[in-house]
Amino acid sequence: MSLHSTSIASSRSRLDAQTSDRPPVFGTESSWSALALKPARMKMALPSPDSRVPTIADAMSRNRNNFDLVRLGLALAVVVSHAFSITTGVPDHEPLKISTGFTLGEHAVNGFFAISGFLVTMSFDRRDWRDYVIARILRIAPALIAATLIVGLVLGLALTRLPAAEYLASPSLWRFVTATLTEFKSNTSLPDVFAQNPFKAPLATVWTLRYEVFCYLGVLILGLAGLLRRRRMVLVGVAGLAFALAGLGIVDPDASKGVETALRLPLIFAAGGAVYLWRDRVPLSAGLAAAILFAAVLLHETFAYRPMLFLAETYGILWLGLARGVPTIAPKADLSYGTYLYGWPVQQALVALFPSAAALTLLMPALAITLAAAALSWHLVEKPSLALKARMLGNKQRKAMGRALSEPGLQSGP
Numbered sequence: 001m002s003l004h005s006t007s008i009a010s011s012r013s014r015l016d017a018q019t020s021d022r023p024p025v026f027g028t029e030s031s032w033s034a035l036a037l038k039p040a041r042m043k044m045a046l047p048s049p050d051s052r053v054p055t056i057a058d059a060m061s062r063n064r065n066n067f068d069l070v071r072l073g074l075a076l077a078v079v080v081s082h083a084f085s086i087t088t089g090v091p092d093h094e095p096l097k098i099s100t101g102f103t104l105g106e107h108a109v110n111g112f113f114a115i116s117g118f119l120v121t122m123s124f125d126r127r128d129w130r131d132y133v134i135a136r137i138l139r140i141a142p143a144l145i146a147a148t149l150i151v152g153l154v155l156g157l158a159l160t161r162l163p164a165a166e167y168l169a170s171p172s173l174w175r176f177v178t179a180t181l182t183e184f185k186s187n188t189s190l191p192d193v194f195a196q197n198p199f200k201a202p203l204a205t206v207w208t209l210r211y212e213v214f215c216y217l218g219v220l221i222l223g224l225a226g227l228l229r230r231r232r233m234v235l236v237g238v239a240g241l242a243f244a245l246a247g248l249g250i251v252d253p254d255a256s257k258g259v260e261t262a263l264r265l266p267l268i269f270a271a272g273g274a275v276y277l278w279r280d281r282v283p284l285s286a287g288l289a290a291a292i293l294f295a296a297v298l299l300h301e302t303f304a305y306r307p308m309l310f311l312a313e314t315y316g317i318l319w320l321g322l323a324r325g326v327p328t329i330a331p332k333a334d335l336s337y338g339t340y341l342y343g344w345p346v347q348q349a350l351v352a353l354f355p356s357a358a359a360l361t362l363l364m365p366a367l368a369i370t371l372a373a374a375a376l377s378w379h380l381v382e383k384p385s386l387a388l389k390a391r392m393l394g395n396k397q398r399k400a401m402g403r404a405l406s407e408p409g410l411q412s413g414p
Contacts, residue, residue, distance in 0.1 A: 117272025
């Protein structure tokens, strides 16, 4: 979503906000210039000044990008995609499913993971590992906890056909809360809520957070082991996931969606991280984005189609977020995570209230209500959480500086 800086201090806090991304991952305005505040731990050669093709690193040297806006677009795409299946219960009714093998929502999730891989890898590169963990927790957990409680205790209580006391005492309610928050389960139902809907789940999109957290842990483990500094090893990992997905297409073309997803999302996240690590070498080119996508189209119906498609989406979405020729728009609020969390329960509620309404009839009200809920989530939960994170990390940095100044040879004076 996009970057603007006014001072060194504000740049630091804004960068922290963006690298705390989400599902989709899902930050606010920031500035690549803030990267200079803390040197990268992972070595990077400087871009050649006479290079004709700009690199990712060149784009990062600018004070703006479109990641915030792109993520909001991806979150809205998930809502649009679900509009066509949530009324019928048939996922194949969603856009792009027949033509590409994946729904519009799945393509949008791919975009989330590409951006997340890029920014989260950068986050680890620029932070102490403890700060990295704090940043990840405060970006994901508060909004998820709030959404789970609001859906379970407010929306569910309003729509259930059970008496309030019976609803609140139901083990199913508290099973929904605990399973959502501890296991990111998306198929847990609420007692007598959405019972007549084609789908019963009240928070069906949280399953992706399981993979998101898994990828966060992967970055942490690889970073602590020093493997992120050996960026060729990261390329080997990306290639290994790509070949595993291609091999799955040969050995078991009809493998379950769960098996495919377990390879797809880590591949895209890792590819996004690899682009960051190789930012001094990876060109930022619309022609290259088009060429990779064209190669994926040519490979359609082959075992190599899916890995090539996912790599094309990874590079294409990062190009869109960083490209110079794309107008830069800086949203004042980052609504992507809230849109992603609240889109499904809002759509479920509308289907429950208007069961005979067509998908397109419910789409615009769903988008409007979802954006309103996302705005409340941002201002009441996410933004204060990011402010808390900034204070916590800022206090740690000030204490570290104080300790450094008190060490022999560093203090001023004799």
